[in-house]
Amino acid sequence: MFHLIKKDLIIQKHLLLLYLIMLTIFIYFQNSSVFIIVLISAIMTLNSFYYDDFFNAHKLMNALPFTRKELVSAKFIGIIVFTSATMIVFMIVSSILNGGIVLLAWQWIVFSLALAMFYGALYIPLIYKLANQNLISIFLFIYVVTAILIPSILDYINEYFPNIILFFYHLPDSQLYSLLLLISVIFYLLSWRLSIKIYEEKEL
Amino acid sequence: MSNILEVDGLRKVYAKSQFVLKDIDFSIPYGSIVGFIGENGAGKTTTMGAILGTLKKDRGAITIFGKKVDVTKPKIREDIGVVFDDMNFSSHLNVDQLAKVMKNIYQQWDNDKYNHYIQLFSLPKKQKIAGFSRGMSMKLSIAVALSHGAKLLILDEATAGLDPVARDDILEVFIDFVKDKDHAIFLSSHITSDIEKIADELIFIKNGEIILKVNKDELLHNYAIVQCRSDTFHEINEDDVLAYITKDEMLNVLVSNKHGLPRGCQISDFTIDDITLLLMKGENNERTHS
Numbered sequence: 001m002f003h004l005i006k007k008d009l010i011i012q013k014h015l016l017l018l019y020l021i022m023l024t025i026f027i028y029f030q031n032s033s034v035f036i037i038v039l040i041s042a043i044m045t046l047n048s049f050y051y052d053d054f055f056n057a058h059k060l061m062n063a064l065p066f067t068r069k070e071l072v073s074a075k076f077i078g079i080i081v082f083t084s085a086t087m088i089v090f091m092i093v094s095s096i097l098n099g100g101i102v103l104l105a106w107q108w109i110v111f112s113l114a115l116a117m118f119y120g121a122l123y124i125p126l127i128y129k130l131a132n133q134n135l136i137s138i139f140l141f142i143y144v145v146t147a148i149l150i151p152s153i154l155d156y157i158n159e160y161f162p163n164i165i166l167f168f169y170h171l172p173d174s175q176l177y178s179l180l181l182l183i184s185v186i187f188y189l190l191s192w193r194l195s196i197k198i199y200e201e202k203e204l
Numbered sequence: 205m206s207n208i209l210e211v212d213g214l215r216k217v218y219a220k221s222q223f224v225l226k227d228i229d230f231s232i233p234y235g236s237i238v239g240f241i242g243e244n245g246a247g248k249t250t251t252m253g254a255i256l257g258t259l260k261k262d263r264g265a266i267t268i269f270g271k272k273v274d275v276t277k278p279k280i281r282e283d284i285g286v287v288f289d290d291m292n293f294s295s296h297l298n299v300d301q302l303a304k305v306m307k308n309i310y311q312q313w314d315n316d317k318y319n320h321y322i323q324l325f326s327l328p329k330k331q332k333i334a335g336f337s338r339g340m341s342m343k344l345s346i347a348v349a350l351s352h353g354a355k356l357l358i359l360d361e362a363t364a365g366l367d368p369v370a371r372d373d374i375l376e377v378f379i380d381f382v383k384d385k386d387h388a389i390f391l392s393s394h395i396t397s398d399i400e401k402i403a404d405e406l407i408f409i410k411n412g413e414i415i416l417k418v419n420k421d422e423l424l425h426n427y428a429i430v431q432c433r434s435d436t437f438h439e440i441n442e443d444d445v446l447a448y449i450t451k452d453e454m455l456n457v458l459v460s461n462k463h464g465l466p467r468g469c470q471i472s473d474f475t476i477d478d479i480t481l482l483l484m485k486g487e488n489n490e491r492t493h494s
Contacts, residue, residue: 003308003309004309006308007308007309010297010301010304010305011294011296011297011305013296013301014296051294057293059253059258059288059290060286060288060293062256062257063256063257063258063281063284063286063288064278064281064309064310065278065279065280065281065282065309065310065311066278066309067275067276067278068275069276070278201260203258203259203260204253204258204259
């Protein structure tokens with residue numbers, strides 16, 4: 001399984017420097033850490049799909065000694081690996097730029113993982129189902145637009161449904177982030193299972 | 205156990221295109237090269253896909269190395285080398301980087317063997333695959349298929365895009381591969397001269413149905429394409445007629461026994477290409493001669 005994730009990394013080796021530059025620029029301009037961590041993790045995962053599709057690798061992958069379940073699972077585990085790796089690199093680059101050790105708060109770590117999982121849970125089954133390379137760009141666009149719109153959405157909710165914001169505001173951090181993580185994990189596992197089902201039924 | 209691969213009653217229906225792979229039966233003995241011949245869309249790739257599990261079969265059993273193929277147990281694919289005609293590796297990689305990927309995928313990956321084939325096929329090691337011609341990509345796919353200890357090679361149009369010299373080199377490699385009688389090759393190709401050169405057995409498929417299975421030596425010694433007039437044609441033993449085409453007032457007939465022909469039949473030299481044409485375009489070719 002991890003060999004498949006390693007394969008996805010080797011195939012994108014030529015882009016790793018670009019990811020690092022993107023990360024550095026975002027950190028330099030002090031943009032949201034969660035936004036950039038999840039964005040890079042999503043780009044890495046979506047690119048792994050892009051290369052599989054573009055080079056007609058699905059047929060080849062299915063002739064290799066892996067089950068379809070393993071091929072799908074590698075993508076889901078890959079999201080967690082890519083997000084964790086991006087967070088580590090984020091802390092290293094931040095430390096270098098700030099001239100001292102910078103650690104991500106546990107809340108941001110949980111939030112980044114939860115958001116990456118939630119977002120991955122949305123796009124992976126759709127990519128397996130629709131197998132359209134344009135989807136990859138569409139999902140990245142949706143992610144960026146959503147991230148830009150989130151403050152406005154929160155303002156809207158705050159204005160018209162203030163109780164919802166107040167409820168979460170008064171929750172202790174431990175409960176709030178546990179709840180967030182729990183929802184994402186459940187959604188992620190359901191999506192994982194659905195993706196396996198979709199891919200197992202697919203004719204290549 | 206004398207067969208490395210056995211296909212028994214394989215059936216696959218494509219509802220949308222109404223194409224049906226009709227109860228395909230054949231086997232590949234150890235130490236043999238079996239050529240799979242048919243037009244585009246005849247069912248060659250579908251058969252291979254069903255064997256490999258990239259396509260779901262509707263019916264039938266596939267046995268490889270004496271074990272029923274089960275898609276939930278993919279370890280068997282360690283011992284199967286595959287080359288698809290449309291297979292492409294990621295073009296950002298070079299030959300060495302591809303070896304790193306494959307080393308992680310196949311437990312029995314043999315880097316020395318891989319480098320041997322890369323050298324034999326004169327492939328540049330540091331050039332990105334993006335710059336490879338189709339022929340070079342096919343050579344690379346073949347090098348990979350030969351470098352992980354596979355016992356069975358399944359090759360779908362593996363010699364397509366190769367120049368005659370490169371094809372000849374690769375065919376020699378294939379012949380060498382099966383020499384120890386512990387390996388076998390199942391290959392399809394539009395270049396029937398390649399199949400004629402190396403195959404021991406030939407399987408002809410048309411519209412999803414196997415129309416002829418024959419040993420190459422038997423084909424060359426007993427089969428013939430004959431020209432005759434209509435009245436002479438009716439004198440040929442019906443069981444010996446595999447296919448015929450009417451041309452002007454003469455008939456070109458593929459017969460399975462050239463030794464018992466009536467007078468008036470003129471035997472002509474033939475290639476497997478000629479036989480393929482007759483079988484694919486001719487009439488009365490429903491019988492399967494095993």
